[in-house]
Amino acid sequence: MTLEAQNAGLAGRLTNVTAQFVPGKITAICGPNGAGKSTLLKLLAGLLAADAGRIEFDGGAMSDLHPRERAKVIGYLPQSAEVAWDVPVRNIVALGRIPHRDGASEPVAEAMAALDLSDLAERRALTLSGGETARMLLARVLAGEPRWILADEPFAALDLAHRERLLRQFRIEAAKGRGVVVVMHDLALARNHADRVLVLEKGRMAAMGEPEGTLSSALIEKVWGVKARWIGEPGQSALLVDPLG
Numbered sequence: 394m395t396l397e398a399q400n401a402g403l404a405g406r407l408t409n410v411t412a413q414f415v416p417g418k419i420t421a422i423c424g425p426n427g428a429g430k431s432t433l434l435k436l437l438a439g440l441l442a443a444d445a446g447r448i449e450f451d452g453g454a455m456s457d458l459h460p461r462e463r464a465k466v467i468g469y470l471p472q473s474a475e476v477a478w479d480v481p482v483r484n485i486v487a488l489g490r491i492p493h494r495d496g497a498s499e500p501v502a503e504a505m506a507a508l509d510l511s512d513l514a515e516r517r518a519l520t521l522s523g524g525e526t527a528r529m530l531l532a533r534v535l536a537g538e539p540r541w542i543l544a545d546e547p548f549a550a551l552d553l554a555h556r557e558r559l560l561r562q563f564r565i566e567a568a569k570g571r572g573v574v575v576v577m578h579d580l581a582l583a584r585n586h587a588d589r590v591l592v593l594e595k596g597r598m599a600a601m602g603e604p605e606g607t608l609s610s611a612l613i614e615k616v617w618g619v620k621a622r623w624i625g626e627p628g629q630s631a632l633l634v635d636p637l638g
């Protein structure tokens with residue numbers, strides 16, 4: 394169950410990205426604003442078509458996958474998603490089962506419990522706070538039990554406890570053999586919790602590899618233009634950034 398970008402590009406947004414994503418692992422996609430992170434995630438999700446190279450899924454072109462099959466295997470969380478329907482939270486999370494056409498309630502309940510939404514199950518979706526909305530939409534993705542979870546900045550609206558909870562959940566999903574690909578700005582989060590990191594810079598790949606070696610001070614200075622150094626133990630590192638002079 395592989396997911397791969399092969400020289401993938403989209404005019405003006407992404408150039409020549411070649412990367413293999415690994416099931417059972419958490420891959421972080423990092424890079425400055427406008428570097429192409431969301432574009433790459435949408436290409437991997439099959440929501441945008443590459444105009445150069447291709448996205449390969451299980452040895453075939455992603456573009457050949459039937460949309461319903463794609464919806465079953467890929468769970469995509471967009472950046473700052475909005476909710477259109479003022480229906481109970483449980484109903485929004487249950488939308489994750491639509492590709493399966495099974496109405497199964499267990500994965501829906503499990504996903505809500507994982508995202509600490511059980512007490513909010515009957516609340517109307519439009520009354521939720523920003524972080525609660527983010528958790529509801531993540532639960533919808535998990536309820537679909539996709540093979541690949543592709544999440545665009547899922548931590549942005551979450552408080553510390555819910556961030557930790559989601560990190561643990563991503564690890565649980567990865568342990569089930571799912572591939573987890575997460576766009577994130579927090580480089581300490583990537584270094585401490587991802588298995589691999591892909592760094593984009595101005596639409597091109599700047600680096601890909603295990604986080605410790607890849608997210609070096611030298612790379613951070615080159616790509617983000619800030620001087621920074623790591624402190625702390627592996628797995629509990631913090632990034633100290635020098636004030637811009």
Ligand SMILES: Nc1ncnc2c1ncn2[C@@H]1O[C@H](COP(=O)(O)OP(=O)(O)OP(=O)(O)O)[C@@H](O)[C@H]1O
Pocket residue numbers: 405406424425426427428429430431432433
């Ligand atoms: N629909 C579009 N049409 C044209 N250009 C676009 C479109 N969407 C994004 N871009 C451009 O493509 C580049 C990559 O955008 P993308 O959203 O992938 O960046 P990102 O790395 O996710 O950024 P951020 O950290 O700000 O969310 C940017 O220069 C952006 O302005």
